[in-house]
Amino acid sequence: FVGEMDRLFDTYAELLPVLTDFFRERFPKDPSDSDFVYRQAVRAKAFDALRGILPAASLSNVGIYGTGQAYEALLLRMRAHPLPEARSYADLMLAELRKVIPSFLKRVDLPERGVAWSDYLGTNRAAMDEVAERLLPAAGTEPEPAPVVTLVDVDPDAEVKLVTAMLYAHTHVPEAQIEARVRQMTTAERVEVVRAYVGERDNRRHRPGRALERIDYRFDVLADYGAFRDLQRHRMLTIEWQPLSPRHGFTRPEAVDLAGATEAFDRSMERSAALHDLLATRFPAEAPYAVCLAYKVRFTMQMNAREAMHLLELRSGPQGHPAYREVAQEMHRLIAEEAGHHAVAEMMRFVDHSPEPSLERLDAERRAEARRQSR
Incomplete structure (x- = not known):
């Protein structure tokens, strides 16, 4: 090895x-x-x-910032991991965290609390491995050909729900009543609501409010493991992956x-x-x-439209790696063309569909040098 x-x-x-x-x-x-x-x-x-x-x-090198509760959940999962090195790092992290937030981590290694919890997670994983191998044996179940990104689940009623959510905080009536009115609106009226809610975005950091969290997209992705590791770091979504x-x-x-x-x-x-x-x-x-x-790994990403705006605009940027740029660009295309959510796709105006640039990092290096010279 x-x-x-x-x-x-x-x-x-x-x-x-x-x-x-x-x-x-x-x-x-x-x-x-x-x-x-x-x-x-x-x-x-x-x-x-x-x-x-x-x-x-x-x-x-990995840096982690989190709350006490988040660290507790992380350590419980790490202590249930099949790899001994993951469990070892959990013990090292626990020792360091107890120096600064001991009260949040009392239960992690108590036999009847954290240990039982970790055992529960480990037992469930082993049971699912056994069931999956019996019902979908790896030796006899070959994956069908698939594109890099597939949109596997989307709400056909998303537009109505989105416009309803946009109006909700600005009225005094129940949501069901707002939704009934939205269903009667013309396309022009719905577009007017969306445009007012999104406003004039001058850069990708100008993101609309939480109404975009009302609708979700689920993607099945087959990309190289390097791209997966970059996308895996995003937090406000659900991501599951298959063994590498x-x-x-x-x-x-x-x-x-x-x-x-x-x-x-x-x-x-x-x-x-x-x-x-x-x-x-x-x-x-x-x-x-x-x-x-x-080598490619298969994984799913499920996110709401607000997180999709953040992720796709960031990861499609010309300074990014071509592997995850392709994933982000294809997700954006599927939202517009396959889901038919053109209004949502248009909100994401800073998604970059340009081809691979000559030197991705050149503009970033130029800006960094300009900042150094201005000090």
């Missing part, structure tokens, strides 16, 4: 200068940019192109092919898959560590 991980990191390190030189040749430096800004933007582009080679076992494995294939950036690194990239994918399969029989919980970030 250690040897294969080292080989993946070695390949990553060997290809980094190859991709860096490729991007320098393809996107020459603008005379107005400093050497530092250009170098940082090119390196970021190379990192993004090659990050799929890195394994899921790669270490990451090589079974869904991997994504290889076009730049890797153009730079002549296809063979080395694919060889890394093959070694990753072989190691996963070798581990899976005896160490099913640990096997995903061997899987490269370029």
